[in-house]
Amino acid sequence: MLLQFDYVKPKSIAETIGLLVQHGSSSAIKAGGTDLIVWMKKHLIKPEIVIDITGIAELSGVSFYPHKGLRIGANATINQVLANREVKRSFPAIYEACLSHSDRLIRNKATFVGNVTGGVPSADLVPSLCCYDAVVHIAGPDGERDVPILEFITGPRRTVLSKEELVTHIYVPHIEAQAAGCYVKLARRNALDLAQASVACVVVDKQNGKDFRISCGAVAPKPIRALEAEKYLKGTKTLDETAIRNAADKVTESVNPITDVRATREYRLDMIRELTIKALATCIEGLRGGRMS
Amino acid sequence: MKQTVTNSGVGKWVTRMYDAEKAAGTLKFVDDLEFGPSLLYAKAVRSAVPHGEIISIDKAEALKVSGVKEVIVGEDFPYRFGLYLKDRSPMAIKKVRYIGEPVALVVAESEEAAEEGALKVSVKYKELEAVFDPVKAATDNSVLVHPELGSYEHVDFITPQPGTNIANWFRVRRGDIDKAFKEADYIFEEAVTYPQIAHGFLEPHCCVCVQDPVSQEITIWTAGQSVFTTRDIIADALGLPLSKIRVIAPPIGGGFGGKAGMTIEALCLAAATHPNLKGRPIKLFISREEVMLSSWVRQGYVARIRMAVNKEGKILGIKNTFYFDTGISAEYGANPVRSAGYTSTGCYYIPNVWTDSYAVYTNKPFGGAYRGFGMPEFMSALEMAMDIVAHKMGMDPVEFRLKNLLKPGLPTCTGMPMHNHALETIVKKVAEGISINKEEPAKRNGWKRGKGIALAIKAPAMPADAASSATVEILGDGSVKVLAASMDMGQGVYTSFAQIASEELGIPIEKIKCYYPDTQSHPYDWQTVASRSCWSMGMALKLACEDARNQLIQLYSEYWQCDPSEITIEHGVVKCRKLGKAEPIDTKIQNGFKMPDGKYKGGPIIGRGHFVPPDVIYPDIETGQSPKSVVHFTVGAVGVDLEVDPHTGEIVVNKVVCGYDLGKAISPLNVRGQIEGGTVQGISAGIMEGMYYDDKGLLLTPSFTDYKIATIKDIPDEIQYFWEETPEEISPYGNRGVGEHSMISPAPAIGNALFNALKVRIHSYPFTRERVYKAIKQFDEKGNVDFWEYPFAREQDYKQAIKSWD
Known part of the structure; x- marks a missing residue:
């Protein structure tokens, strides 16, 4: 009440x-x-x-600027983000994260930015934003500032936002290369649930080799990138099953989940390994299949 | 000769009543009713400790909140309520027994003020040691939840054990159990656990109560399944005549047993009967969190089953111990314990039986009625045990079941001969429907596929004297008013009743209206529970229709001067073919017929009918034996074809095939709805539902954020259903109950299919992803086939866990 x-x-x-x-x-x-x-x-x-x-018009809308990136206004609903064609094409990990969030009805009301400003560790949209190096744009009495997504959330339900500030939009830079991305989530049921563990993965096919970006949800107090695993993958010539397994182990080492009523720490650790294997395989397959960015 | 003709009678696929209003949102639920500016709102203050003495309740700050009228405490309304055992006071008196128990009620001019007032009541407790594990509570009396148990009133067929936590102890003693185990070639012992689960009906509890300060009459509008039982429980506790209490139940948004008996009405009455508030209607609407905490749930369950089997695969004896975790009240929960007890050989003939079924108090939210009423719990244990025994003996699980089947004429565990049924046919059809012995590859890459079967059985679990009555009035234009106080809570019982009225009166269903229950207008019915309405109320209603029809025919035969047997009612038109007469029913039926002698005769036609089961005898307290312990059993079987992802533990049910012998489908569309709905509810309970507590007894799953129920994305691609119609002897149309049965056995069928897929036996329900994964991991690492997680130890695991990043 x-x-x-x-x-x-x-x-x-x-x-x-x-x-x-x-x-x-x-x-x-x-x-x-x-x-x-x-x-x-x-x-x-x-x-x-x-x-x-x-009621603030400037805060609405989802816009894509070629060669620049995606701007998601504070009032844009998750359904509006999903409806933007460029999101599905250029930011598949964001697209999939949006689809995994709650259900169609709630997504029609819930804003994309709200999922981020809530600062909860299981927020579905955050890991994908981490992989795309998104930037949170903040306005306050002293002017405007940009904060990288990794620095924006400082702990469970805590952000850098002061009580006098407002997030106006989130900016996601465009990747100027072929890339694949995905978001895989494990929950207690298939819809309308918080992640027990989740993994976002983006693989960028650059001329000098592949660039891996991996981020996990619900397994750390604040957003993380699995940098050790990313480094390992970048330095690996053949991306076979062993390499993927090794990378998954490194991702698991980089997280620190807790036990709560949704899952135990032990299950979350094992699931991060499984989800990473699935996410990497999906992205590598996506690149082979020519999923363009 | 049948004298009625209709296209919308018994057995016809017709459109359901009240669906259009529900879809349009025009149907009014309790929360939608307007009571004007005199309406006050109540909000409960709830206990923060699981067990403790109340040292003080400070109301001062709450009373300062603008709009707060009164703060009421337990001592202000010192009555104990209960259907079978009076162990529940609406608010704690001197002592709290669980986290969430109401300790005070704030009444205010607005909901906001009541809420704010409730936050400002401060209560001091002296904490006492609490008990959460039902087996500990039953076997060690160090903590007594109800030391006063010996002084509580109860019905004769409940046997509380004062000085312990056992609120009811149901026993079956049949044959010579020791001899059976001595003569057995094999002895098996299995244990199964199930946590408490919640109904998850859409509409939370809501009621409005008012007491007239002059007449002292009480009126209650409530989202309830049982207007008369609510009335009777309240009248009994308060010492008021039945005629002074009126209970009205507008349409309700689902019940599943959760709105049976009396739920939150007494708490609301604490305010409505308060001297300073009397005369003003009081509304109590409880939130989902409060529903989870303080209205009953399905009891937690621990079963130990020992079976004595001979080389041929015949079960010689069974020894059962059931602990039902009934929380702090067994007022209703004492009875599922009986139900599981007197059905404790399931669908099988077992000559030697020893069953102890206990309702055990713990310091948790309380158990009560939930679809299936003791049988989903028990059958989840027995049907898994049957599967285990079959596999360990190297027998086909279907063959083993058929070999021991409770065939017609054989005695049940209470000694009652089993009536006719088609269970053998059903089992064979189900097994064939999922091609149970055909190994098929999983449809998903890397997954494992399995198939399993489980049988279902249930009798209406009710007192021997659960009665029904109905009236049927034929109105002046040939339409019909049916007053049959069953509650249509979505199961479609009013459609079934309209079909019965249509069948018996020859009037099309569009002209028949069934009204929602009101004790002022409707004749008595015990409760809408136990899958009894189409059977028990069906008997009363059929008699009422016959009565009305006979009156109508009698009047027409005199009016037309023909023999009554020459009159028919066809699609609402009364005919005498011999005389070439035909006329639609008109005002004569209400105002009287001008007979050939010029005098008027008749007047409004009201048919009446009543029914009470004629031949049920309570089981003997010591032995559980009775020549007829229950009215009938509905039997059936469920087959599940599923696959499981060994990497995560996720289960996908590909297909369910299920069949029940329901005697006669009065309303096939609703039978289909009940079977499909119950199957989904059973799957949901089997794979994800459970209420969990921390080590202090705090409910960790108080809302739908963490209490998960299957969504449309979690249900099987295909539910294949069928039914058999072996007629019941004492029954309006040969029909038996079918509302609850479909929920009983999907869970054990899933458990058995999981074993088939993984070769791992999970003894603890539900089969959540994490649990299935853990079981697979334990098998891979240690080779353990059996996996068991004691739900009541989870609190302790939880105590040890890393729960925070701070």
């Missing part, structure tokens, strides 16, 4: 920042509301004022 709160719907970013400055930690920003309202109902947060940013 919701407790009493005030509600305001600003028309601009500047007005929003003004409200944030005025109300600070007693305020909460609402876009899709699919996390916020649930957390408020459970009294996990008790804002005195809810600032609804859905």
